[in-house]
Amino acid sequence: MPRPKVLLIGATGNAGGSILEALLAAERFDVEILIRPSSASKPAVQALTQKRGIPQRIVDIDLPSDELVPALANVDILICSLGPGPVSVTQQKGLVRAAKKAGVRRFVPSSWITIAPPHGAMLLTEETEEIYHEILLHSLGYTIIDVGYWYQTSFPPLPSGRTDYAIPLKETRTIHGDGTAPNILTEIGDIGRFVARIIADERTLNRRVYTCGEVLTENEIFAVVEEMAGERVERVFEPPEETQRKATLALEELAKDPHDIRKLIPVWLEQYRYSKYVRQDNRPEYAEYLGYLDARQLYPDLRPTSFREYFAEVLAGRARNPYA
Amino acid sequence: MPRPKVLLIGATGNAGGSILEALLAAERFDVEILIRPSSASKPAVQALTQKRGIPQRIVDIDLPSDELVPALANVDILICSLGPGPVSVTQQKGLVRAAKKAGVRRFVPSSWITIAPPHGAMLLTEETEEIYHEILLHSLGYTIIDVGYWYQTSFPPLPSGRTDYAIPLKETRTIHGDGTAPNILTEIGDIGRFVARIIADERTLNRRVYTCGEVLTENEIFAVVEEMAGERVERVFEPPEETQRKATLALEELAKDPHDIRKLIPVWLEQYRYSKYVRQDNRPEYAEYLGYLDARQLYPDLRPTSFREYFAEVLAGRARNPYA
Numbered sequence: 001m002p003r004p005k006v007l008l009i010g011a012t013g014n015a016g017g018s019i020l021e022a023l024l025a026a027e028r029f030d031v032e033i034l035i036r037p038s039s040a041s042k043p044a045v046q047a048l049t050q051k052r053g054i055p056q057r058i059v060d061i062d063l064p065s066d067e068l069v070p071a072l073a074n075v076d077i078l079i080c081s082l083g084p085g086p087v088s089v090t091q092q093k094g095l096v097r098a099a100k101k102a103g104v105r106r107f108v109p110s111s112w113i114t115i116a117p118p119h120g121a122m123l124l125t126e127e128t129e130e131i132y133h134e135i136l137l138h139s140l141g142y143t144i145i146d147v148g149y150w151y152q153t154s155f156p157p158l159p160s161g162r163t164d165y166a167i168p169l170k171e172t173r174t175i176h177g178d179g180t181a182p183n184i185l186t187e188i189g190d191i192g193r194f195v196a197r198i199i200a201d202e203r204t205l206n207r208r209v210y211t212c213g214e215v216l217t218e219n220e221i222f223a224v225v226e227e228m229a230g231e232r233v234e235r236v237f238e239p240p241e242e243t244q245r246k247a248t249l250a251l252e253e254l255a256k257d258p259h260d261i262r263k264l265i266p267v268w269l270e271q272y273r274y275s276k277y278v279r280q281d282n283r284p285e286y287a288e289y290l291g292y293l294d295a296r297q298l299y300p301d302l303r304p305t306s307f308r309e310y311f312a313e314v315l316a317g318r319a320r321n322p323y324a
Numbered sequence: 325m326p327r328p329k330v331l332l333i334g335a336t337g338n339a340g341g342s343i344l345e346a347l348l349a350a351e352r353f354d355v356e357i358l359i360r361p362s363s364a365s366k367p368a369v370q371a372l373t374q375k376r377g378i379p380q381r382i383v384d385i386d387l388p389s390d391e392l393v394p395a396l397a398n399v400d401i402l403i404c405s406l407g408p409g410p411v412s413v414t415q416q417k418g419l420v421r422a423a424k425k426a427g428v429r430r431f432v433p434s435s436w437i438t439i440a441p442p443h444g445a446m447l448l449t450e451e452t453e454e455i456y457h458e459i460l461l462h463s464l465g466y467t468i469i470d471v472g473y474w475y476q477t478s479f480p481p482l483p484s485g486r487t488d489y490a491i492p493l494k495e496t497r498t499i500h501g502d503g504t505a506p507n508i509l510t511e512i513g514d515i516g517r518f519v520a521r522i523i524a525d526e527r528t529l530n531r532r533v534y535t536c537g538e539v540l541t542e543n544e545i546f547a548v549v550e551e552m553a554g555e556r557v558e559r560v561f562e563p564p565e566e567t568q569r570k571a572t573l574a575l576e577e578l579a580k581d582p583h584d585i586r587k588l589i590p591v592w593l594e595q596y597r598y599s600k601y602v603r604q605d606n607r608p609e610y611a612e613y614l615g616y617l618d619a620r621q622l623y624p625d626l627r628p629t630s631f632r633e634y635f636a637e638v639l640a641g642r643a644r645n646p647y648a
Contacts, residue, residue: 117457117460117461118457118460119457119460119461120457120458120461121461133441133442133443133444134444136441136442136443136613136614137441137443137444137445139610139613206613206615207615286463289460289463289530290460291530291531291615
């Protein structure tokens with residue numbers, strides 16, 4: 001039997017890079033990457049295509065969906081790892097229609113976020129929902145994969161500053177509420193290992209799945225960090241009303257200027273916090289209620305990186321800042 | 325163990341009446357009906373409350389949700405069988421919030437329609453989806469129950485006119501396309517029997533379920549009707565493009581006057597036909613893809629009425645026009 005042909009969009013991103021490496025390492029997929037014409041000459045792309053010889057399909061995904069059909073020929077599984085936002089939603093809705101016509105068997109939209117209700121809490125999930133609706137309208141095979149929040153963006157800085165090199169957002173010294181909200185977390189490097197299992201599994205066809213390294217509260221993360229670093233971490237406490245107020249405010253600011261991407265990013269970040277710490281959505285119990293399969297239960301032999309293992313790498317100076 | 329307390333809204337309607345009778349007959353529920361103040365004196369209501377002594381709760385469901393909470397005290401299962409439309413959606417979203425606060429364990433929204441994608445094909449499913457989103461936002465236990473189309477509205481009139489008494493819409497002599505689209509159908513009288521099983525079943529909690537008497541094409545229905553009646557039925561053929569055009573036209577007319585309920589009804593009817601016969605959504609395979617459980621598989625001992633059994637009643641003059 002020939003290997004399934006997987007076409008990955010967004011191979012140079014954080015999640016996309018993790019997925020690409022794991023798909024190649026699995027040695028059970030025929031992997032190609034979709035590259036936009038404007039990106040073909042970028043060093044990060046050429047490192048994959050020229051140096052490593054990964055087959056590419058150069059496609060402008062802003063084209064009308066009918067013109068995308070030939071570019072998806074012979075693809076069994078199409079994985080999108082695009083950034084969020086309205087443009088990405090429009091692109092993916094076009095890709096859904098093209099994928100249906102091209103005979104793609106499984107479409108993995110760009111979600112890769114926390115567990116949250118489809119409507120009313122986070123713009124990011126509302127975007128996934130819009131793509132999901134397009135998928136269902138066209139009876140396209142699909143899997144929605146969410147990953148919780150990343151280890152990489154979930155730990156506080158140290159007074160010594162020695163882990164600052166790995167931290168994209170310094171506000172992670174905040175404890176929201178009483179710090180006891182449990183959160184599903186995945187190490188970026190593990191996303192791909194989970195994906196390589198999920199997309200080869202008939203049980204996950206036409207389902208939602210979440211990956212998980214560990215479920216941890218802010219109090220638990222701070223305790224591990226202090227113990228392993230041997231430093232006392234300063235805590236900033238924020239009451240739930242304040243977290244909620246910030247999310248509302250960010251949305252109000254966006255409403256004044258709906259097309260300003262700089263006003264979108266604060267909405268994403270504040271709504272994440274509101275959903276994770278006030279609503280406490282990003283939990284296994286809520287994921288199960290929403291109909292998600294638990295990748296840990298599906299693949300008990302896949303041992304994800306523990307937070308302690310990851311943080312040991314951070315302390316050793318071997319971690320990578322995902323937004324550097 | 326005490327019987328679960330079931331509160332039914334819409335007990336005098338077609339589906340609601342079927343549900344009420346089956347819940348009472350099951351003798352395993354503590355059944356009450358919710359009555360709106362404006363309806364309390366209606367003969368159809370008094371036949372249930374005064375004559376049969378069914379306990380009622382008189383509640384104005386247009387009140388703000390906080391004021392509805394006391395009216396839902398001690399209710400385990402809340403079943404809505406309301407008409408469609410924007411007012412009903414607003415009422416049910418309020419009931420969702422009130423039900424969460426009152427501790428209702430399972431909320432059954434008013435769906436009771438055909439299988440269709442959540443967005444892009446039928447306003448009726450988009451309304452269910454809006455209520456569904458409110459349910460998920462509040463983590464309320466739920467079951468969405470769809471029933472396909474009714475036997476009662478799916479058979480053509482006879483030249484002799486002897487079945488006209490039972491037929492609400494005479495256009496059912498139309499064959500759409502080549503008449504081979506399979507459709508999930510349920511006899512109204514069977515809806516309640518299915519519901520009495522579904523709401524007592526933990527497997528259906530937080531799931532979608534569909535009921536089904538038979539899956540039949542228009543050609544099959546016409547053949548049964550002609551054979552049993554011994555009459556030849558005139559067929560009007562309509563190509564798919566025309567069915568689609570009518571649905572589009574009805575929506576365009578509604579757009580000119582979005583609050584005119586008389587323009588909504590043609591949209592509902594034409595979109596049903598478009599979804600059933602052009603898209604061919606109302607099928608077991610599509611239901612499974614959308615994540616529905618099949619009530620026939622859940623309750624193999626529940627033998628639903630066959631279409632032949634139902635049509636024998638029609639020919640015998642013992643059927644009832646649901647919209648008489």
